[in-house]
Amino acid sequence: MISKPSKINTLFILMVCVFIATAAFGLIIPILPAFMDKFNTNGQMMGLLVATYGIIQLFLSPVAGRFADRYGRKRIIVMGLICLTLSQLFFAFSVHFWVLFLGRFLTGIAVSLLIPGAMACIIDITTEEERTKGLSFLNASISFGFVIGPGIGGFLTEYGLSVPFYFAAVLSFVAFLLSFFLLPESLEKKTQMAKAETVSTKSMIQQLLRSVQVPYVVPLLLVFLYSVSLYIFEAIFGLFVDKQFGYTAKDIAMVITISALVSVIVQLTLTNKFVSLFGESKVMNGTMIAGGISFLFLLFTTRFWSILLLTCLLYTATSILRPVINTVLSKLAVNEQGFIAGMNNAYVSLGSVVGPILGGILFDINTYFPYIVGVLAFLSGTVLLTWKHRSLVSTRSKS
Numbered sequence: 186m187i188s189k190p191s192k193i194n195t196l197f198i199l200m201v202c203v204f205i206a207t208a209a210f211g212l213i214i215p216i217l218p219a220f221m222d223k224f225n226t227n228g229q230m231m232g233l234l235v236a237t238y239g240i241i242q243l244f245l246s247p248v249a250g251r252f253a254d255r256y257g258r259k260r261i262i263v264m265g266l267i268c269l270t271l272s273q274l275f276f277a278f279s280v281h282f283w284v285l286f287l288g289r290f291l292t293g294i295a296v297s298l299l300i301p302g303a304m305a306c307i308i309d310i311t312t313e314e315e316r317t318k319g320l321s322f323l324n325a326s327i328s329f330g331f332v333i334g335p336g337i338g339g340f341l342t343e344y345g346l347s348v349p350f351y352f353a354a355v356l357s358f359v360a361f362l363l364s365f366f367l368l369p370e371s372l373e374k375k376t377q378m379a380k381a382e383t384v385s386t387k388s389m390i391q392q393l394l395r396s397v398q399v400p401y402v403v404p405l406l407l408v409f410l411y412s413v414s415l416y417i418f419e420a421i422f423g424l425f426v427d428k429q430f431g432y433t434a435k436d437i438a439m440v441i442t443i444s445a446l447v448s449v450i451v452q453l454t455l456t457n458k459f460v461s462l463f464g465e466s467k468v469m470n471g472t473m474i475a476g477g478i479s480f481l482f483l484l485f486t487t488r489f490w491s492i493l494l495l496t497c498l499l500y501t502a503t504s505i506l507r508p509v510i511n512t513v514l515s516k517l518a519v520n521e522q523g524f525i526a527g528m529n530n531a532y533v534s535l536g537s538v539v540g541p542i543l544g545g546i547l548f549d550i551n552t553y554f555p556y557i558v559g560v561l562a563f564l565s566g567t568v569l570l571t572w573k574h575r576s577l578v579s580t581r582s583k584s
Contacts, residue, residue, distance in 0.1 A: 191310075191369070192310050192311070192319075194367070195306065195310055195368065195369060195371070196307065196310075196319060196322055196323070198363050198364060198367060198368050199262075199303040199306060199307065199323060199326075199368075200322060200323060200325075200326040201326070201360055201363065202262060202265075202266060202299055202303060202360045202363075202364060203299055203300060203303050203323060203326045203327050203330065204326040204327070204329060204330040205269070205330065205353070205356045205357055205360050206265065206266075206269055206292075206295055206296045206299045206300070206330065206357075207296065207300075207326075207327050207328075207329075207330030207331045207334065208329075208330035208331075208333055208334035208337060208353070209269060209272070209273060209292055209295070209330075209334065209353045209357065210238060210292060210296060210330070210331060210334055211330070211331055211332070211333070211334020211335040211336075211337075211338065211419065212276075212334050212335070212337060212338035212349045212350065212353055213234075213235070213276070213289070213338065214235070214334070214335040214338065214419060214420065214423065215335050215338045215339040215342065215423055215434050215437060215438065216338050216342055216346065216349065217231050217234075217235070219342065219346055220234075220285065220346075223346070224281075224282040224285075226282055230282075232420075232541060232542060232545040234285055234286060234289055235289075235420060235541045236537075236538050236541050236542050237286055237289040237290060237293065238289050238292055238293040238296070238537060239293070239416075239534045239535070239536070239537030239538035239541070240293070240534075240538055241289075241290055241293025241294055241297065241534075242293045242296060242297045242530060242531070242533070242534030242537065243531055243534035243535055243538060245293070245294060245297035245298070248527070249261060249297050249298050249301045249302065249527055249530070250301045250305075250524050250525070250526050250527020250528065250530070251524070251527065252298075253301050253302045253305045253372075253526065253527070254305070254372075254524070257370050257371075257372045258302045258303075258305050258306040258309065258370060258371050258372055259302075259306075259364065259368050259369070259370045259371075260370075261298045261299075261301075261302040262298065262299055262302040262303060262306070262364050262368065263361065263364050263365050263368075264298055265294070265295045265296070265297075265298030265299035265302065266295065266299070266357055266358075266360050266361035266364055267361060268291045268292075268294045268295040268298070269291070269292065269295035269296075269299075269353075269357040269360075269361075270354055270357040270358045270361060271291055272287075272288045272289070272290075272291030272292040272294075272295060273288070273292075273350045273351075273353040273354035273357055274350070274354050275287050275288035275291065276288040276347070276350040277347040277350035277351050277354060278347070296530075297530060297534070300327065300526075300530050301526040301527045301529075301530050303323060304320070304323065304511065304526040304529070305371075305372075305526050306371045306372075307319045307320055307323050308320075308515055308526075309371035309372055310371050313516070316512060316515060317456070317457055317460060317508065317509075317512045318457055320508045320511045320512055320515070321452060321453065321456045321457065321508040322453065323508075324452070324504070324507045324508040324511060325449045325452045325453050325504065325508075327507070328445075328448060328449065328452065328500070328503065328504040328507060329445050329448075329449045329504075331415075331419070332419075332441055332444060332445040332448065332500050333441065333442055333445040333446075335419065335423070335437070335438070335441050336437075336438040336439075336441040336442035336445065337349060337352070337438075337442075338438075339434040339435065339437055339438030339441075340434075340435070340438050342434065343434075396528045396531075396532075400517050401513075401514050401517040401525060403569060403570065404469075404510045404513045404514050404517075405514070405528060405529065405532050406532075406566075406569060407469060407473070407506075407510055407566050407569065407570065408507075408510055408529060408532040408533060408536070409532045409533075409535050409536050410473075410536075410562045410563065410565055410566040410569075411473070411476065411503055411506055411507075411536070411562070411563070411566060412532065412533045412535070412536020412537060412540065413535075413536040413539050413540045413543070413558075413559075413562050414476060414480065414503075414536075414540070414558075414559040414562040414563055415499075415503050415536070415540070416536050416537045416539075416540025416541055416544070417540040417541070417543065417544035417555045417556075417558060417559050417562075418480075418499065418559060419540075419541075420540065420541035420544045420545065421544045421545070421548050421555045421556075422437070422440075422441075422496075423437045424548060424552075425548070425552055425555075425556075426440075426492070428552055429487075429552060430487065436489070439493075440489075440492060440493050440496050441496070443493060443497070444493065444496040444497045444499075444500045444501075445500060447497045447500070447501060448497065448500035448501040448503075448504040449504065451501045451504065451505065452501070452504040452505055452508070455505070456468075456505050456508055456509065459471075459505065460509060460512075465509050465512065465513050466570065468505065468506075468509050469506060469509055469510060469513075469570055470567055470570050470571065472502040472503070472505050472506040472509075473502075473506065473563050473564075473566040473567045473570065474563070474567055475498055475499075475501075475502035476498075476499055476502040476503060476506070476559075476563040477559075477560050477562075477563030477564050477567070478498070479495045479496070479498040479499035479502065480499065480556050480557075480559035480560045480563065481556075481560045482495050483495050483496075483499075483556055484553055484556050484557070510529075511529065514529055543555070543558065544558070
């Protein structure tokens with residue numbers, strides 16, 4: 186358990202920062218139809234707007250991980266929060282469609298800097314015994330931000346199209362002040378200098394190729410698969426229930442917000458217990474199966490409460506899965522924590538690009554096809570984990 190006051194304060198600041206950043210990502214999702222009307226554009230351009238965030242993350246995440254090792258954690262976290270504040274102001278004051286792309290571009294930069302920096306910081310301040318708990322709290326904030334952002338956007342849009350972005354800009358600026366004045370640098374100077382000497386100058390493509398050759402390729406592929414599924418859901422859920430059942434923005438916001446609350450509570454209270462009882466591999470397998478089941482039954486259900494229950498199951502499964510995978514990766518990475526934090530974020534970014542684009546294309550063909558892909562992605566993760574279970578355990582025992 187993380188008990189020292191300095192660790193608790195640092196963890197709290199990091200949780201606030203990543204929550205605001207990841208919530209800002211989702212604010213725009215329920216507002217896309219309004220932007221489409223405002224700028225008289227089409228669905229293809231709106232899909233590209235959503236994917237811009239992931240594309241930026243994909244290219245910047247490995248660099249951010251190296252920067253965290255070279256220059257320290259605090260510096261890139263503060264830079265990320267500056268970009269986040271500016272991005273929300275661009276959205277709020279946008280009068281041309283291209284300004285939305287600039288705002289989305291800056292949001293991608295912000296999250297790419299914040300998440301690797303925050304994860305590396307948690308690893309710095311915790312022992313191996315504390316690490317699962319620390320990452321679980323951090324990832325609860327990440328998961329909660331990603332899933333509640335659309336809910337906040339849906340509720341606040343009733344007061345004006347720009348109101349959600351004014352709200353996010355103020356929160357981002359407060360987080361910047363907290364980080365700038367109160368967040369300590371967790372990377373010791375000697376360690377920072379030593380890591381700077383060993384920082385890789387390889388390109389993002391080279392690092393992605395390297396990541397599939399190292400022992401942690403299996404958990405990284407699991408990160409990609411569950412990210413594709415979750416981002417398909419995030420991008421398509423509102424369109425699906427609007428077309429199939431006539432849901433309003435409030436209905437969508439209610440489902441997402443309640444599901445987010447349930448998933449975070451379960452993540453914070455039960456993740457460690459599940460890992461202690463069943464081990465990391467079984468927990469990863471079980472949550473992948475649960476995610477696939479939720480997608481499968483969403484194809485057939487029509488009642489509001491059953492949709493809510495299945496959404497809760499999906500969000501809870503991925504909320505538990507993410508910190509467990511992160512813990513496995515941190516144990517395998519040993520002295521490459523910044524690198525693996527960046528690659529972890531890069532694989533999430535791949536999912537955030539592939540998921541919305543693929544989901545949008547398939548939705549235009551058939552409204553049910555995106556959910557079928559979600560089932561297949563989770564099923565593939567279960568098969569992969571089962572197939573590689575022994576080699577993963579063997580590699581961890583050696584490390």
